[in-house]
Amino acid sequence: MMTRLTRRRLLAGSAAAAAMSAGWPSLQVLAAPAPFSDYRALVCVFLFGGNDAWNTLVPRSPAEYDVYAASRQNLAIEREALLPISPLASDGVDYGLHPMMSGLQGLFEQGRLAIINNVGPLIQPVSVSDYFSGNAALPPQLFSHNDQQDQWHTLKGASQSATGWAGRMADMLRTQVAGQQLATNISLFGNSLFQAGGETVAYVMGPGGPVPFLGFDTSGFGLEQRRAFERIIEAAYGSVYERAFAAVQRRAVSTVDVVTTALDQAPILQTTFPASQLGEQLRTVARMIAVRDQLEMQRQVFFVAIGGFDTHDDQIELQPGLLGDVSDAMSAFYSATEELGVADAVTTFTQSDFGRTLTSNGTGTDHAWGSVQLVLGGSVLGRELYGEYPLLELGGTGDVGGGRFIPTVSSDQYAATLARWFGIEVADLPLVAPHIGNFAQQDLGFML
């Protein structure tokens, strides 16, 4: 415990240094923080492949729509097919969501969904001339899938990082959630750098929950079988690979009963989820949240995902099914949190590799940069657009070529806003979002 606190102070110290060098006003010395008295969960929905933002949220006002349609040509969505939204504060342009997103359109109108415009990885604000002159630091390997996924996961800019921002949050909050029976981070979609911590390890379950070990039992031969298996994976091994493999097996064996026992007590959800991979994952997250008290959970980050957004071909045919699934599954999940009485305590948000080119490559689009992301929940200041939506003009403001738009909101700002709500102190935000000091606004204001 002492070493953890010491380490936390060290981390805080480096945060202080980072904050001061970034021109932050002041920093309090941290006392040992008190345990949380409430429950909060963040649910990351990762859209693998890079969702095409410019057909997710589309201008409807005639002038802006015409610019969009002229740029997009054969990829443009019919104006009449767009689902209108009415933000509380208007930027003077009407917008509509993709025709398949009726569920999220309704939640936007009810004030539960916020849309963040033209957001993406940045180290500092960048103009088109900066981009070409090299006057501003840029995230490395722009337009590459895995590198830009890593940027979203880690927010580390030019530095390599073994930790993600959810992993670092779990590290920082670990003394405040010491009673939890499970790790703060849980993935239903495999290992992700997003949840990798320096001191905490995420737990990976299947889309439907954990799998029990065949043949293990609580008594008799099955119990002896389990104990022998446990002794084997607890033994000392000579190679790093055996040790790493055994460590996963130990976590699997030691966690599965706790989770399965708790899930057995989960109420039957009345909410119907779509019969998709994403629907199943979010249904399981809802069930996990339903048994949060049995598991003594106070802070949780869930990672779920859906692939297929890399629409180089046949975008007009492929994207509707994907966005329809996202909209239906996220809407169902919100309903489930209402059913469980935790809508205010659960915030769901999207991330994706990058946005896509405004121009067509024939029947699809290529890798770009800025995108739009969605934030959903009872504590979201919804029915608003945050950040500037660009005029979708080729060669227009922010286009570095082919309709690749430089983000005007950074993923650091996006993450920091969510982290604040999750319980990270302002002084600690640079540990979560290392470049937050380079942006005027630390908090985008979309959370209560």
Next chain:
Amino acid sequence: MTAHHSRASVDNAPRAAQGLAVLTLSMLLLLAGCGGGSDDSAGGVVSPPPLPPAPPAVSQAEAFRFLNQATFGATEADADQLRNVGLDAWLDAQINTPASLQLPHILEIESTSQALAFTLQADRVDIWFRNSLHGPDQLRQRVTFALSQIMVVSQLGVLVQGPWALADYYDTLARNAFGNFRVLMEEVTLHPAMGVYLSMRGNRKPDPALNIRPDENYARELMQLFSIGLVELAIDGSVRTDSAGQPIPTYDQAVVEGFAHVFTGWNFAGALTFERARPTITNQTQRMQLYPAFHDTDPKQLLNGLVLPGGQTGEQDLADALDNIFTHPNVGPFIGRQLIQRLVTSNPSPAYIQRVAETFADNGEGIRGDLGAVIRAILLDPEARPASPADTAGKLKEPLLRVTQLWRAYDGASASGRYPLGQSYVLFGQGPLQAPSVFNFFSPDYAPPGEMGSRDLVAPEMQIATEFQNTFITNVLAAYTFVQNSANPDLRPDQVAIDIDEELLLADDIDALIDRVSEKLLAGDISPMLRTEIAGMLERIPVSDSTARVAETIYFVVTSPEYAYQR
């Protein structure tokens, strides 16, 4: 009807995770198979010509180590063979063994049944298991599997309707596994499976009136994943840096666009026009064809400052562009390191990478890109054959290799001869040409948290060794040992069973039983701890229940960390 059923079970597959009962059911459904097997293909040992000088002595442990690197799992028979002829002669024979192919099997199934594309994907996985388990070209099949995880195409996605294309793509990799990398690049580039998967097929020259510019997908991934990577490498694989200490990118967006323009004008062969090209069973296994009217003829910016002149043919642009990549100094260390990782160790030393990259640069006869020489260099390197291995030597076995080793050691076969594992990617998190994306099942740079991360080590296979997937595989292995064995009289025709007849005769002698299983799976080198634990459990099982004793022994070995480790 059949197709509909198969599709439904794929969509439902993840639900198998929800509970024991469903999981067990799914195993019975999915892993269905029988005993019997195809004797004609059993064995997997090549008979090389006798060599005049006696090869250096090879221990059984060393033979197993080598065979687990070079085949789909060491067997005692192969170890005997290897120890007789020595590594050099074994490699010579293997490199000269022609490829066991997939497409003829797919075409035969299709000709004798009304099989639809989707069910043929299961047949494609079936022939993968047959060739991987029993093919006499073990080294070639193993290297092909490695290449299929570098130059990735996948059934999951648009190619779900293309089992012919996928089977032929795998065959293309197999034919070229010991050939020249430049040829391999071209075969891959013009293969319709790749054309469809990374959308180079149908890519056209710019149409400014419609704001259409060439598709960058293949251009980018060919460089990033299949050949040179993102940053400049020294020949030992280390990252080169500029005066500010930053890595030096190998290319920028202009180069991606240059290659995107190179790869214009290609489509399925044999169509009347570019725009009318549609996939057929025939053309999805033929090289794509150039439709010159759709090829861009402007100058193109490529790597290292090369600019292709305008007005070249599509074929000439393609040849020049592939040469431009092939001669980039990154290819040797970039591809060499990944082949080492697939076959030998996750963490090769820079010197090991350098030795392999030097072989890539020159096979000793002045030829660059000789993959046969590269594979030989990888397997015969002192670091692959260590006298006293470091704790970072070796790697975690890929999930499929844990299974193939078991089935090779224990003659895993079904009565029908089939291996009904079309959903391999669900069961093991890995299946032949079933990666979730072009980024494969795992990244070559994945560093698991904990000891490995803090020691700056990587373990690609650990990326999919999650709590969930590991448990799932542990359970599948329980079914493969306790249920699907030769003592079970109730196996269905497609259920793959291990042959435990020899072990059943030893069931009353705990030490002898453990010894025998250890010999077959661990070269006799079981740890005292694992032996003690297994012996303790066997004492709880009545001698009369010989099947349970045998299955228990094999289960504990194949689920152990020491078996999951490729030494």
